[in-house]
Amino acid sequence: MEIIIYGTINSVALALMALGFALVYGISRIPNFAHGALYVITGFITWIFLRALNLNYAFSIVLAIIIAGIIGAFIYQFILIRVRGMSISEIIASYAIGLAILEGFRWGGFKGMTYTLPVFIEGTFFIGDIPVDVHRTLVVIIGAGVVTFLWLFTRYTRLGLALRGMAQDERAALMLGIDSDRMAVVAMAIGSMLSGLAAIVLLPLGNIVVEKGYDVLIQAIAVCIVGGLGSWVGAVLAAFIIGFAQILTVVYLGAHFQMVVALLAIILTLILRPSGLFGRQKELEERV
Amino acid sequence: MEQRRKERLDRGVKVRSDGLYALMSWRELSYLTLPRLVLILGIIVLPFVMPNMYWQRVISIVCIYALLALSFDFLAHFLGLVSLGGAFLIGVGGYISAILNTTFGLSPFVTIPIATIVGAAVCTLLLFPCLPLRGVYFAIVTLMYPLALKRVIEALDLFGGTNGILGVDSFPNSWVEQYFVIAMVLLFLFGTRRLVNTDLGLVFRAVKDNDQAVKASGMSITYYKAIAVFIASGMGCLGGACIVHIFMWSGISLFALDFSIIPIAATVIGGGGTLVGPVLGAFILVPISELLREFGTLRIVFYSLALMAFIVFRSEGIMVYGERKYHQFERWVKV
Numbered sequence: 001m002e003i004i005i006y007g008t009i010n011s012v013a014l015a016l017m018a019l020g021f022a023l024v025y026g027i028s029r030i031p032n033f034a035h036g037a038l039y040v041i042t043g044f045i046t047w048i049f050l051r052a053l054n055l056n057y058a059f060s061i062v063l064a065i066i067i068a069g070i071i072g073a074f075i076y077q078f079i080l081i082r083v084r085g086m087s088i089s090e091i092i093a094s095y096a097i098g099l100a101i102l103e104g105f106r107w108g109g110f111k112g113m114t115y116t117l118p119v120f121i122e123g124t125f126f127i128g129d130i131p132v133d134v135h136r137t138l139v140v141i142i143g144a145g146v147v148t149f150l151w152l153f154t155r156y157t158r159l160g161l162a163l164r165g166m167a168q169d170e171r172a173a174l175m176l177g178i179d180s181d182r183m184a185v186v187a188m189a190i191g192s193m194l195s196g197l198a199a200i201v202l203l204p205l206g207n208i209v210v211e212k213g214y215d216v217l218i219q220a221i222a223v224c225i226v227g228g229l230g231s232w233v234g235a236v237l238a239a240f241i242i243g244f245a246q247i248l249t250v251v252y253l254g255a256h257f258q259m260v261v262a263l264l265a266i267i268l269t270l271i272l273r274p275s276g277l278f279g280r281q282k283e284l285e286e287r288v
Numbered sequence: 289m290e291q292r293r294k295e296r297l298d299r300g301v302k303v304r305s306d307g308l309y310a311l312m313s314w315r316e317l318s319y320l321t322l323p324r325l326v327l328i329l330g331i332i333v334l335p336f337v338m339p340n341m342y343w344q345r346v347i348s349i350v351c352i353y354a355l356l357a358l359s360f361d362f363l364a365h366f367l368g369l370v371s372l373g374g375a376f377l378i379g380v381g382g383y384i385s386a387i388l389n390t391t392f393g394l395s396p397f398v399t400i401p402i403a404t405i406v407g408a409a410v411c412t413l414l415l416f417p418c419l420p421l422r423g424v425y426f427a428i429v430t431l432m433y434p435l436a437l438k439r440v441i442e443a444l445d446l447f448g449g450t451n452g453i454l455g456v457d458s459f460p461n462s463w464v465e466q467y468f469v470i471a472m473v474l475l476f477l478f479g480t481r482r483l484v485n486t487d488l489g490l491v492f493r494a495v496k497d498n499d500q501a502v503k504a505s506g507m508s509i510t511y512y513k514a515i516a517v518f519i520a521s522g523m524g525c526l527g528g529a530c531i532v533h534i535f536m537w538s539g540i541s542l543f544a545l546d547f548s549i550i551p552i553a554a555t556v557i558g559g560g561g562t563l564v565g566p567v568l569g570a571f572i573l574v575p576i577s578e579l580l581r582e583f584g585t586l587r588i589v590f591y592s593l594a595l596m597a598f599i600v601f602r603s604e605g606i607m608v609y610g611e612r613k614y615h616q617f618e619r620w621v622k623v
Contacts, residue, residue, distance in 0.1 A: 031424045031427070031428070033372075033431070079596065079600055082600050082601075083599065083600060087368075087370075087424070088364055088365075088368070088370050088560075089599050089600075089603065091370045091372070091424060091427045092370065092552060092556065092595065092599050093596055093599050093600060095372055095427075095431070095552075096549075096552075096591075096592040096593070096595040096596040096599070097592070097596060099545065099549060099588060099589075099592040100588075100589045100592035100593050100596070103545070103585045103586070103588040103589045103592070104586070104589045106585045107583075107584060107585045107586040107589065108586075214435055217431075218431075218432055218435060218436070221428050221431075221432070222432075225425070225428065229424070256439075256440075256443030256444060257443075259436050259439040259440065259443075260436065260440060262432075262436070263432055263433075263436045266428075266429065266432065267417050267429075270417040270418050270421065270425060270429070271417045274420070274421050274425075
């Protein structure tokens with residue numbers, strides 16, 4: 001029972017981390033190695049608004065997510081767009097951006113005291129006889145909300161349909177009058193906002209530290225590879241597989257092995273099913 | 289409005305010295321050999337002109353970064369595989385060498401070759417799953433390995449855990465140390481330059497440019513990629529083995545980000561695809577990095593920003609620019 005409850009919570013948390021990466025890669029085929037940096041930056045911005053400027057918590061959250069979206073859009077519009085299509089440069093440029101942000105924070109922002117965000121609602125309740133705090137249930141609710149929102153957004157709005165069209169076939173989308181550069185900016189902005197949202201939902205459970213940036217990036221990538229790069233349905237499913245696998249290893253082997261699970265998941269997926277669980281669509285392009 | 293364009297013509301001396309005729313005159317001979325001689329002699333003389341022990345040590349470190357940059361350039365621009373984990377190669381080579389040295393008491397000149405070959409085999413094996421695939425998988429997996437291995441070593445207390453392995457033997461003296469790494473850089477630099485012009489190098493480039501054509505010719509892409517990864521990780525592991533014997537210590541700082549980012553920056557700034565460029569880039573960047581030592585991790589920020597600026601706005605790099613100026617006339621002509 002405990003495993004099921006905490007496994008679900010962990011899986012939803014992983015899904016929240018991974019959705020942004022999956023979305024950006026699926027639409028613009030750019031591996032956004034700055035994903036973890038955006039996660040940390042949002043947490044830090046919220047902290048500034050909340051603690052240094054004494055704004056309302058809800059207000060500062062909304063503001064921070066919007067700023068994360070703007071930063072993402074800027075990164076794409078002014079830097080990544082110039083190297084789009086050159087795969088070596090794409091990887092190096094986004095990796096360099098992520099490193100610059102994270103190491104910049106390590107140098108300037110995160111020294112001395114620990115930085116934490118408060119949980120949304122204090123308190124715990126019991127399912128059977130297992131204590132669960134309210135915030136963790138909120139994580140599950142928000143995660144479910146985000147997935148439903150994305151599902152509705154990509155099926156019933158013009159913008160969402162345009163994004164999906166571009167993910168399926170960029171040239172055909174161009175023929176139908178979808179501006180692929182603008183859509184990629186939008187995708188990057190949404191992806192950054194998702195990563196910011198994940199940060200705000202998950203960071204109250206721990207401290208804001210720079211290492212979180214690398215952790216989140218790695219776990220997001222693991223989830224995306226297992227689910228099939230660029231497929232967000234796959235990402236959600238893979239989040240549950242990896243999430244439960246992590247909790248099971250923590251219970252039966254010890255907390256140290258959590259990192260190894262992500263790595264093993266990637267390696268096994270690459271050996272057994274390189275395009276992931278749901279990566280059918282682009283299978284021929286990825287396998288030589 | 290008058291329109292002009294830039295015309296580029298090969299210099300006569302380049303045209304004449306392309307074939308065997310270069311042997312005919314001193315001018316053409318020196319045109320061909322001078323740049324190489326300047327580089328080789330420059331590197332060999334360097335330890336003598338350094339003012340003190342500290343800067344001599346820096347030379348060794350520079351050479352190790354140069355090896356890493358060379359391996360990055362070889363993989364990225366001849367195979368199309370972007371490795372974000374130079375630290376992984378350094379770590380594997382370093383730990384193997386340190387273990388061999390402390391547990392079995394082998395001398396550095398035995399452990400370094402063993403670490404190079406065994407380390408290259410280990411790295412190739414660990415990276416093998418992503419070799420049959422195209423795209424970003426190689427970059428992702430190489431990004432993950434150093435971070436994950438660091439955690440594993442910390443958490444499981446393997447190989448001395450966070451304390452690392454102490455008491456590794458050093459080189460007999462600092463001259464041996466420096467000339468050993470310098471010799472290795474020159475050997476691998478000119479070795480890889482030879483290699484990419486052989487038939488094998490041709491296949492490598494074909495794998496990058498058009499893998500379907502390679503496959504259609506009945507060659508296994510995975511096999512050739514594995515060979516190239518073996519060579520490149522051999523260079524990285526050699527660097528790692530040397531660094532362990534230089535610092536007489538092996539620990540999780542071998543997986544530090546510096547080893548991943550500086551070689552990439554050196555390649556991009558020095559000029560990718562030339563193989564000499566990365567070495568030059570390392571000789572420019574690493575001393576700057578030593579001068580900026582007091583800034584701590586701000587150096588990585590500085591590198592990342594420089595790297596980003598170069599790759600977005602000036603992706604050709606110093607060496608490609610220099611080669612163009614050396615070989616060609618440029619002039620404006622009316623259209």
